[in-house]
Amino acid sequence: METNQLGWGAFVAIGLRKQGLSRYQRGRESDILALPAVFVDVDDLDVATLHRLQAIQPHPSCITFTGGGYHAYWWLDDPLSDMKLARKILRGLQRKAGGDALSVVNSLRLPGSRNSKPQRHNALCHIVEQQNSYYPATAFEHLLPRPTKKLAPQRTRQPIRQHRAGNTLNPALLQAVSGHLLHMGYVGRGDWLSGHCLYPHQHQHDDRHPSFGFNTRTGYGNCFRCGSILLKDICLTLGIQPADYGGLYI
Known part of the structure; x- marks a missing residue:
């Protein structure tokens, strides 16, 4: 927190990391052992953002104010080690809350610290609400994309051309x-x-x-x-x- 007082941002990593990473290494997804919580980040100060987060089911275990918006967390019954499922849940929460695109390696602002960005005016990050609620990963199934039904390929006498991706980045x-x-x-x-x-x-x-x-x-x-x-x-x-x-x- 001393460096935060000197103008550095203070963040906490959600994913449990493997040992051996240096001080400035956040690690890749392969370095994440498990997520004890899933989360979302919405950079919008409007009070409607807070109400939108509070309306998400299951209800967030914790909501924090970041100086530029809100973070919401959902504690998990068991740390989630399936990173593919974790990515889908984070993506689903992002869509539901209208938040930023996050990954399992993300670190979020530490409550009790100051937001050091110039446009945030040294705002205090703090907990808005917290409850002792833990959820299984299955509680977020309704947020996952539904699998699309694949149609059986039709036989044709015409030669099938292999589809090639274009040169335009997504x-x-x-x-x-x-x-x-x-x-x-x-x-x-x-x-x-x-x-x-x-x-x-x-x-x-x-x-x-x-x-x-x-x-x-x-x-x-x-x-x-x-x-x-x-x-x-x-x-x-x-x-x-x-x-x-x-x-x-x-």
Whole structure:
């Protein structure tokens, strides 16, 4: 909390990590052992946002004010180790609450700390409500996408052409990555988002001085130390699954 008083953001990781990660490593999805809670982040100060979160079923175990909106948490009976299911639940909560795209590796603002973003005016993050409610993962089944019924392929004498993805990056995926980076504290300027490198372990001083930029139009990342980074590699590092947004291309 001392660094928070000096202007640094204070965050808490929800996912239980494997041992051996350095101080500045959030880890990839493969480094997450389990989630003791599922969560959602809505960057909207309107009181209607709070009411919308309170109306979600099952009712949130905890809702916090972040200075820029609200976080909601649902404690789980048993930590969820199925990351595929965890991603689907987080996606379902995002759709229900109108929140940001989050992944299992996300860290959220720590209640009791100050929101250090300039536009948040050092607002105090605090708990709005909390109850001792724990839920099984099955309590969120109604939020999961329903499987679509696959039609049997029709026989045809015409040769079947193999579908190839286009060269246009998926805008929904670009938006998800951009939202994730903004949530991490990246700063936008034009088409670029700037912040600390996603691979601090490759820097001599863990990228103490931010050197990474992400182009929200082209999907390329660029670091003074690591060079150019493709969108698919950025997604892998952030724990974002392109398939959840319709693929890498449209």
